[in-house]
Amino acid sequence: DKGNHRHFMAKEIAEQPEVVGRTLSHYLDLAAGKVRLPFDLPFDAEKLSRVTISACGTAYYAGLIGRYWIERHARLAVEIDIASEFRYREAPLPAHGLTILVSQSGETADTLAALRYAKAQGQHILSIVNVETSTIARESDTAALTLAGPEIGVASTKAFTCQLAVFAALAIALGRARGVLSEEDEQRLVRELAATPGQMAAALAREAEIEPVARDVARASSVLYLGRGAAYPLALEGALKLKELSYIHAEGYAAGELKHGPIALIDYAMPVIVLAPPDATLEKTVSNLQEVAARGGHLILIGSAAARAAAASELAGFIELPEISSAFAPLVYAIPVQLLAYHAAVFMGKDVDQPRNLAKSVTVE
Ligand code: F6R
Secondary structure: OOOOOHHHHHHHHHHHHHHHHHHHHHHEOOOEEEEEOOOOOOHHHHHHOEEEEEOOOHHHHHHHHHHHHHHHHOEEEEHHHHHHHHHHHOOOOOOOEEEEEEEEOHHHHHHHHHHHHHOOOOOOEEEEEOOOOOOHHHHHOEEEEEEOOOOOOOOOOOHHHHHHHHHHHHHHHHHOOOOOOOOHHHHHHHHHHHHHHHHHHHHHHHHHHHHHHHHHHOOOOOOEEEOOOOOHHHHHHHHHHHHHHOOOOOEEEEEEHHOOOOOHHOOOEEEEEEEEEEOOOHHHHHHHHHHHHHOOEEEEEEOHHHHHHOOOOOEEEEEOOOOOOOOOOOOHHHHHHHHHHHHHHHHHHOOOOOOOOOOOOOOOO
């Protein structure tokens, strides 16, 4: 049931404050300002030397963002690879290590093979899954559920942000269990995390401003997304969403890589979408934006009014997001990224719920 929405995807994008909120309340004790995982960690967190993450597509990008959070908040080394590579790499895995698989459907063939490989190597298996009865959930030591509800649109949206919510809670829990986060740190991070559904709702309220930007993007034949830190995987996700829905070629790049090659592409025909959430790297991202501006680039900025002011450059488009604290900004910045791809594809008359050649669940490798 699409409710009042034209497409399942629109409904699922709009549902995110609710389902992320529901997922967070499953992992947080909001009254106490603490993380409260609905399961015991099946390992000694202090002895963990490394976390391995594997997944496919959008779930892999959630894992990439999870890596930034686990490294920062739990001071744990993370290695991550796409499942179709990981399963054949014969990667040595540390004794008693933790392997995290991420999957909406819980049936993705490569992700399941990665799980079985890690299990055979004696890893603790934790999966972040949306379907409780799925094969991946059943074969895991611990199934960390995303409470996104059924996702019908082929392009993943609400499952992605719910995966981020679980990664955020897990990073804080691991940080506490390893003694690297104080109780005050935990309370501050839980407060920031608990604020994200409201901020996501505020981002959804910018939809009318996103539409004209999407119409502009729909005229392009190639689009570049740039981001730094945890916004870098979001740039990859933005490019994936745009190409699978609108069939416009798009690439995501780490903003710092711009001058190592892609800057040669800059001209006014190629929109450059800069994701500039408020974090320690904002200044660097802004200077990359200015490098694009100096070469006559077609700039679209997704950021706060402060980022807009710092950019001090001519923009073809600006999607303004509220000024938010930085720790879990990708949860909020995911919204305009999804809406941009959605509206570009709708404007072009594409079938957003069922893009050509794609299947919701990829059960063959
Ligand atoms: C992109 C998308 C895919 C899936 C990928 C993994 O919008 O939906 O990239 O994320 O096929 O699927 P799951 O999460 O079911 O393992």
